[in-house]
Amino acid sequence: MSFMDILALVVPATIFLAAPLIFTAIGGLFSERSGVVNIGLEGLMVVGAFTGIVATLYFEGLGFGAWSPWLSLVAAVIVGAVFSLFHAVASITFKADQIVSGVALNFLAVGLTVFLVRNIYGKGQTDYVTHRISRENIPLLQEIPFIGPLLFQRVYFTSFIAIAAAIIVWYIIFYTPFGLRLRSVGEHPTAADTMGIAVNRMRYIGVLLSGAFAGMGGAVFALTTAGNFAGNTIAGQGFMALAALIFGKWHPLGVMGAALFFGLAQSLSITGQTIPFLQNVPQVYLLIAPYVLTILALTGFVGKAEAPRAIGKPYEKGSR
Template sequence: MSFSTVLMTVFSTTLIYAAPLIFTALGGAFSEHSGIVNVGLEGMMIVGAFSSTVFNLFCAKIFGAATPWISLLIGAVFGLLFSLLHAVATINFRADHIISGTVLNMLAPALCVFLTRIFYNGKGQTPIIDQSMGTFTFPGLSKIPLLGKMLFTHTSLVAYLAIIVGIIGWYFLYRTNIGLRLRSVGENPVAADTLGINVAEYRYLGVLISGFLGGIGGAVMAQSITLNFSVSTISGQGFMSLAAMIFGKWNPLGATAAAIFFGLAQSLPIIGGYVPFLAHVNSVWFQIAPYAITIVVLVIFLGKAVAPAADGQNYIKSK
């Protein structure tokens, strides 16, 4: 295998695995900038993966090749609806953010597998979808010497869309009035309230955006990687996204770059067989690597990264 083909395999596989992590990490950044810790990203991804897969299976004959893209929106909507539980619990009832998110992570797989058994005659997983995202070759760009083959040939179109969303997310948070208000309620909700900013409203906005993007992340995982839904469709990707957000210092651009790094870690079991110096390494190490790297990153960077000042603090409006 030529060197350029190896590079194409590494980059395309990395982007495919990074796409769901990018969307979900961005969602986590929005939530935490509003002051709501969201460890329930895993649960939101599970709901997004389940709902998008069911829609794909039922509607593939109607929408054809557009089905997986419409499925992303379906996953996003259900992820948003599921995140309402976290918003109500933490904002209205002032529940502990970690406990609320943990409940979501426990509820989502149980609920979705239960519904899967109801919809598919007692089976614990759905059938394989017929319409998946597959890979995409960019016309024109793929002709660029070396870079064209590496970055724009048989790659993930949705990954590039995720990167664009990351750039838009950075602009939204740091260059718009709404983004400034959203960040203000996560830094100093008392001061924001004094200025007439509705703290609860903006915290709802942050959590709902995280559910929307987390649902897309789960849908991307199901539509482009696993191609069905089962209890193992989302197996730690939500926590990897959370680690990517912390690694990226809660900045959408940093979270995007960190998610690509974690995408590379997740793709190791596949690309290991194509890279000469990794070909003889036991595949078990590649399967362990993403989770080990997540732990190491959190241990090294959690103490150094500074979260929004009021992140995780319930706000009680003074009378």
């Protein structure tokens, strides 16, 4: 197997596996940049995956055909945003411990979706969708030497949407008034309040956006990789996205790079047995590699990453 053949296996797999992590980690960035810790990203991905599959099955029944998964992504964004209100109300309005609220969100998501699946389908998983988000060739770009076969042949459009979203969010966070307000309530909410910024409203927006993006991430994973939904469809991807958020130092482009790194680790666990220098590595090592790298990345870099100063601290008007 040539070096080009190896790249043709690994690079496309890396990008498509990183896409759900990019969406979800960007969602976490909005929440944590506003000052609200959100370790409920796993639960929000679960809700997004559930919504994506169930909505696709519903739209297929209505005859929407190949449009079904794309309509379902919209549904997942909406449901994810609504579900994140549990965390927003608990942590912002009632000033509950944000870590506890996030953990509760994770448990609630799994329990609720499994309960609904059993009641709707009478079994522990949904039916498989007929129409998934499919791989496509990008006209003209696929003909570019070397790059074309790697990036523009048999690719998921959602991968390009995820990368574009990271770039757009980078611009929004650092070059728009909205981004300045969001960062200000996460860094110094008292000063932001003095300048007339509604701190709690901005935090609500941040948490709602985290739910919307994480819901998108869960639906993308389900509609590109799984094809159906069960209680274990999302198995740690939300925590991996949280690790990418910290590893990327709460910066959209850094988050994208970290997600691609974890996507590479996941791709090697899938394609490793076909790559000559990894063929003799036991499969179990390749399967656990993404999670080991997540731990190593956090232990090696979390101390050097500076979180927003007011993260995790409920805001009370008049407090310092």
